[in-house]
Amino acid sequence: MHLLVVEDDHHVAGALTGVLQRRHFDVTRAATGREALDLMDDSVGMVLLDLGLPDMEGFEVCGLIRRRFDVPIIMITARSELTAKIHGLGLGADDYLVKPFDLRELIARIEAVGRRARPVTATGTDTVITVHGVRIDLASRKVCVEDTPISLTRKEFEILAALARHPGVAVRRERLISEVWQTDWAGIGRSLEVHVASIRHKLGVPDVIETVRGVGYALAVE
């Protein structure tokens, strides 16, 4: 499991990193919200997010990460303000801790959150997804069908990648739109369908992307 620890206090960050590494977690540290966003990628399996960040409001970071990645987030805060906590949960944090906290509790929560998150841990560290003879490499942005490379446009790849991050899971329209177009405005005409059609056509293999009526699309699993 790859953890991203976002914490500006070096002492705290160091302590956390130590404890977590001893627990065999793979830890990456970020000191600012900006840095956190830069370091985020599909390999990160969970985020520990300190709300007291210097450059960006913690909630903002949470929102930005959530908008782009489907990753569990545990908020850590020195503030005991209740409104903050609630806001946190409302924004999509999966759990939160108030400093000072018991490290054992942290571990327990990480494991609890991890357990109740998607069982896609198999693909959590893996950036290559293969389905129905279609190989999707999220890192190098390459797609192959039966070892013959397929060239996809940017939007096409983004859509496919968004689906590939959760194989078999129906990704709702709005979510796809927000991930690919970086906007919450859903009024994107028939653009999504057109691109999906294009992907299907290029891949040749039908049913790799299956449409879930009334919801969105899903990457087929065998």
Added chain:
Amino acid sequence: MHLLVVEDDHHVAGALTGVLQRRHFDVTRAATGREALDLMDDSVGMVLLDLGLPDMEGFEVCGLIRRRFDVPIIMITARSELTAKIHGLGLGADDYLVKPFDLRELIARIEAVGRRARPVTATGTDTVITVHGVRIDLASRKVCVEDTPISLTRKEFEILAALARHPGVAVRRERLISEVWQTDWAGIGRSLEVHVASIRHKLGVPDVIETVRGVGYALAVE
């Protein structure tokens, strides 16, 4: 909002009652698990449950209440054992507090739980429920009967999912309607029954959805 406070310590119970009543909550007190179950009825909108009860184990009470009523439960415990907390959430508690707690925090959580009562998995962390050979995957929105996939429409799936989140619990009509149709307007003609009929027919297996006369529907448990 009608609250049921289950707490054996009279001092604590008194304090809670006072604070909550000042907040315009309607409060009923119960000192034992037995009493709590006797006092439960449909008017209760939320339960505050102390785990350190004299006659019954708190978790047991939680389970019994959950089996019969679809109501949010906030657990209160003097034990700081983490396993207990996790167990609590897994059992269907919507939140929990550790004594001693800040009363303002209690209020905040009550309001938070009430507000979010609808959307997500209240029954725990599993996204796959299996009953009578019917497998319901909430994440991928797939339903199978004996491993043969069944295609449900959106409304059908939403209804089944709403039931599946509380297996064995009778979910009342209004609640189903509010969850599936996102409205509190109950005047939905015979639409609900029609969809339920459709689900039953598609699943083939009878009695997976059992109707609870005068209340609503429930997912059968074996």
Added chain:
DNA sequence: CGGCCACGTGACCAATTCGTGACCTCAAGG
């Protein structure tokens, strides 16, 4: 400049999916 490519848009179509109201069934209570 002119062609190519990626993308957005809106019209149009076919297929589902929903909602509705009439009518039927059945269990509980008098």
Added chain:
DNA sequence: CCTTGAGGTCACGAATTGGTCACGTGGCCG
């Protein structure tokens, strides 16, 4: 038994929703 009301069933028209097409725009490059 009979009444009653909640729940079940059915069929059909209306509303959604996704797929496809054709076209327009703007960037990029020879």
